[in-house]
Amino acid sequence: MAHELQLPLSVIGPADVVRLRRSLEQFNDQEQQAALRTKSGATADQGQAGRILHELATANKRDIGVATDRQALLTELEALLKTAPKITMSFAVEPSAAFMTKIVGWFRTSIHPMVLIRVGLQPNIAAGCTVQTGGKVYDFSLRSKFTEQRAMLIERLHTPRVVAPSAAPVTQEVAT
Amino acid sequence: MMIALAAAGLIIVIAVIVLIVSVAHHRAPKQSPHEKLEAQAKSSAENIFDDQFREELRNRGRLHFEKIIGENAMFLQQDLRLTTSQLNEYMKTEITKKLQDEFTKYEQSIMDAKQLAVDSIQKTNIVIEEQRKTLSAQLNSQLEAEKAGLIGRFEEDMADIINHYVLAAVGNQIDLSDQLEYIMGELEANKQAMSEDIKNGA
Numbered sequence: 001m002a003h004e005l006q007l008p009l010s011v012i013g014p015a016d017v018v019r020l021r022r023s024l025e026q027f028n029d030q031e032q033q034a035a036l037r038t039k040s041g042a043t044a045d046q047g048q049a050g051r052i053l054h055e056l057a058t059a060n061k062r063d064i065g066v067a068t069d070r071q072a073l074l075t076e077l078e079a080l081l082k083t084a085p086k087i088t089m090s091f092a093v094e095p096s097a098a099f100m101t102k103i104v105g106w107f108r109t110s111i112h113p114m115v116l117i118r119v120g121l122q123p124n125i126a127a128g129c130t131v132q133t134g135g136k137v138y139d140f141s142l143r144s145k146f147t148e149q150r151a152m153l154i155e156r157l158h159t160p161r162v163v164a165p166s167a168a169p170v171t172q173e174v175a176t
Numbered sequence: 177m178m179i180a181l182a183a184a185g186l187i188i189v190i191a192v193i194v195l196i197v198s199v200a201h202h203r204a205p206k207q208s209p210h211e212k213l214e215a216q217a218k219s220s221a222e223n224i225f226d227d228q229f230r231e232e233l234r235n236r237g238r239l240h241f242e243k244i245i246g247e248n249a250m251f252l253q254q255d256l257r258l259t260t261s262q263l264n265e266y267m268k269t270e271i272t273k274k275l276q277d278e279f280t281k282y283e284q285s286i287m288d289a290k291q292l293a294v295d296s297i298q299k300t301n302i303v304i305e306e307q308r309k310t311l312s313a314q315l316n317s318q319l320e321a322e323k324a325g326l327i328g329r330f331e332e333d334m335a336d337i338i339n340h341y342v343l344a345a346v347g348n349q350i351d352l353s354d355q356l357e358y359i360m361g362e363l364e365a366n367k368q369a370m371s372e373d374i375k376n377g378a
Contacts, residue, residue: 003224005200013348016369021310025285041180067349084375087259087370087374091352092345092350093350093352095352096352096353099353099356102356102360103356103359105361106360106363107363109365110363110364110371111367111371111374112374115374123289123343124340124343125339126342126343127342127350127355128355128358128362129355129359131363131366131370133374133377134373134374134376134377135373135377136369136373138362138366138369138370140358140359140362141344142339142372143335143339145334146334146335146338146339147335150334150335152329153335153338154331154334154338157331162203163194163341176273
């Protein structure tokens with residue numbers, strides 16, 4: 001079942017899962033072709049995606065060199081894409097991988113272990129982020145904060161400006 | 177005036193005739209009363225009223241008449257002067273009076289026109305003042321409405337305005353790593369709601 005799959009934190013969103021599945025399929029194909037050509041059990045080149053694939057296999061105690069484990073992982077990834085809860089998070093700038101790792105870690109620890117996060121960009125939110133879960137949107141942006149604090153801003157606008165008296169020049173006596 | 181002159185001339189002529197008759201009567205010779213009288217009358221009349229006498233009488237009468245005429249002419253001239261003077265005075269008085277009346281009427285007309293103009297100007301001033309007040313009130317009202325609208329729109333969009341300002345001013349300097357603590361805090365605060373939402377959505 002998909003819920004039994006352990007997702008590494010480097011797998012963030014559905015796009016990563018799709019990429020992972022494609023890599024696994026390619027790797028599977030390469031393994032089969034290599035077995036047919038050499039029958040020597042030579043392993044295929046895993047490439048860049050292989051690192052995450054390896055992490056996934058390690059986390060789930062699978063051996064990607066074994067065809068049944070690869071097939072099981074493929075099945076679990078398919079199920080994950082269909083059943084995993086998906087969240088969309090938008091930021092003003094593109095977040096770094098380390099940043100997203102922390103965010104994903106929190107979500108999988110606190111909300112759901114299979115959650116997948118789509119990352120979007122909304123430059124107009126200035127700071128903070130927005131989170132969309134299903135049909136609900138949580139706005140943690142600076143704009144939202146300003147809107148919440150509008151009453152305070154208006155109150156400050158209507159408060160008469162008090163001009164502080166000019167400070168007297170500071171004189172220091174030199175100790176003799 | 178002419179009638180008086182004619183009467184005076186007639187009286188003078190009658191007096192001359194009476195005088196002539198009395199002179200002739202005294203010069204007549206004394207015969208029988210009736211004859212004497214007739215003879216005297218004939219001779220006297222012929223002797224007395226000869227051409228020379230007549231001419232003399234005529235001259236006297238002419239002189240007297242001329243004298244009277246001269247005197248009357250003088251009187252007439254005086255009367256005429258007096259009358260002319262009175263007439264002048266009368267005309268002067270009448271014309272002055274008439275002119276004064278006309279001037280008074282003219283002055284009254286001018287005063288009426290002036291009063292009319294003043295009233296009209298005052299009414300115009302009142303109307304202008306009312307229109308100014310109305311216009312001023314409308315302008316103030318519109319200004320207040322515009323001001324309130326602008327303030328309202330500003331307050332309504334204040335969050336966006338400030339956000340835009342912040343974004344334009346320091347947008348490039350805001351680092352996501354610095355926001356991690358804030359975002360985590362917000363996520364933690366809404367953890368329960370998000371869990372339920374995902375559970376329901378799933």
